[in-house]
Amino acid sequence: MNPIDDPRLTAMGLLAEVHAGLVARMQPVLSTAGLSEIDFETLLRLGRSPGERLRMTDLAAQTGLSTSGVTRVVDRLERDGLVTRVACTADRRASYAALTDAGRERLTAVLPLHLADIQRCFTGLLADEQLEAFLEALRTIRDVVRPCATAGAAESRSPVRS
Amino acid sequence: MNPIDDPRLTAMGLLAEVHAGLVARMQPVLSTAGLSEIDFETLLRLGRSPGERLRMTDLAAQTGLSTSGVTRVVDRLERDGLVTRVACTADRRASYAALTDAGRERLTAVLPLHLADIQRCFTGLLADEQLEAFLEALRTIRDVVRPCATAGAAESRSPVRS
């Protein structure tokens, strides 16, 4: 068989297509709230972190952006008043990006609409068991392609045992 | 429950994480061959199309790029000799992007390595039934978020019945 028609390519293409399609579907709600995809992800990750704050480097690791990319994103969010930089007393090289009140409010304002989007275009389309199997498959793949993606989540800050 | 911890957000994040992780895993093989992700997708879609060619607009619809984005991608690929523009005789506004011999060779050279990547990090991780269920779920979602993504595939060129 011609490798160009290999079903594995179709599988990969399907995954990419679904991801791109979902992101496109979510975008209107977010941009109505004045947030880009990466803005939303940043606010969400900050909101989920202890003290609603993360070091720039940890934010980069969690989002997959480069550290310079995080610098600019936080620049924009800080300019919009949604995030503020807080000096780290323990390590003067580092600084935290912390959610402001405005940032938290923006986030909580968008979340219900965003969750409805996810429900309508993703989780709500699959039966409970089907969804659980789907997520289990995703976790299986995630464990292979992305071994450590929880930077800054406290337990992962401790050094790896050698 | 705090909506920030809603499992639907986790599901969406997991999907995004897996997609990003897979793309990152595939990247070394492609860039070793001198291809960006979008370059590879373009060559692949051309190679799969009748006559190994597609109109710029159809390429844009299939890849999700804007038409101007397709113009630049094809500019680059044409400069590298992997693709060539062919005037459309039936519609002089349109032009085809067509695979060159070099483009086809580049594609067939990369495909085995790329397929091995997919096998190792994705399809090979799931049992046959599990994989089929996973793909079926993806198709269910795809049908909702991306109703028409087969532009230029001959049957879809016929006008929709009203």
Added chain:
DNA sequence: TACGGATATTTGCGTTAACAGATATCTACA
């Protein structure tokens, strides 16, 4: 045939991100 709106492609411009290099600070060890 001639006109007006639609369509295909390209080009100019602004935004965003990655990469590399610079600076400040930390940590380990002599």
Added chain:
DNA sequence: TGTAGATATCTGTTAACGCAAATATCCGTA
């Protein structure tokens, strides 16, 4: 204490993409 290497962040440069505008062509209608 002092020095070397590692680490956190920021800044300059370059590349890619989307949007809007420009151009060429097509098609339906008078």
